[in-house]
Amino acid sequence: MSALNDRCRLVLILPDLAEDAMLAEQLSAALEGGDVASVIVPQYDLAEQAFQARAEKLVPIIQDAGAAAMICGDTRVAGRAKADGLHMAGSLEELGEAIEKFTPKLMVGAGAAADRHKALEVGELRPDYIFFGKLEGDIKPEAHPKNVALGEWWAAMVEIPCIVMGGTDVSSALVVAEAGAEFVAMRLAVFSHPEGPRTAVAQINALLDEKAPRFDA
Structure with a gap:
């Protein structure tokens, strides 16, 4: 999940689809569309065995496209599927344990930072990134202003990269980029696009190429 470009990059969050084959097809199509830094694979309501099977099917597709495969929460599934990292959205204790146990073998990213105080506590644990918003938080066309504001505050102050959840509209990626965030996460804007x-x-990539601010080298 490097800053391959000198501007905000796209992170995909997979949607809640019942069929693994359909999900794989949608994912492959998305990855053919251009630059994607990483793909976060949520468990949703899947049992561990079904989540394991899904991860084993999707992780190679993600990695073959040059993106990082991030598994939500389940360290065993991440290990067995040979994913690149873990997305942890639970407690600080769980996050700390995952960082201690798996870094640097796996990337460990942190969700569940709902305010500045919690974000600073997360930052002290030195995750590979911090995520502002909820994985299913794209409920409006625009990115949630609170998440954008947190990303802007964080990016100006802390070296740990941040991902900010976008909205259901493609154009919300630019608002996140203009806030200074290194990454914008999108789910329905990609997988429910007409x-x-x-x-x-x-x-999204064309928009960011044309209009997103550039990071200083």
């Missing part, structure tokens, strides 16, 4: 996920990813 022209399909490949077009959505292409549109």
Whole structure:
């Protein structure tokens, strides 16, 4: 999940689809659309065995496209599926244990930072990134202003990269980029796009290429 580009990059959050084959098809199409830094794979309501099977199917697709495969929460599934990292959205204790146990073998990212105080507590544990918003938080066309504000505050002050959850509209990626965040996460904006996920990813990258602020080298 390096800053390959000198501007905000796209992180995909997989949607809650029942069929693994359909999810794999949608994911492959999205990854053909252009640059994707990483893909976060939530468990949703899947039992561990089904989540394991899903991860083993999707992780190679993600990695073959040059993106990092991040598994939500389940360290055993992440290990067995040979994922690149873990996305931890639970307690500080769980996050700390995961960082201690798996860094640097796996990347460990942190969700559940709902305010500045919690974000600073998370930052003290030195995760590979911090995520502002909820994985299913894209309920409006625009990114949630609170998450954008947290990302802007964090990016100006802390070296640990941040991911900010976008909205359901492709254009919300630019608002996140303009706040200074290193990454924008998108779910429905890509996987519910009327022209399909490949077009959505292409549109997001074109928008960021054209208008996103550049980071200082």
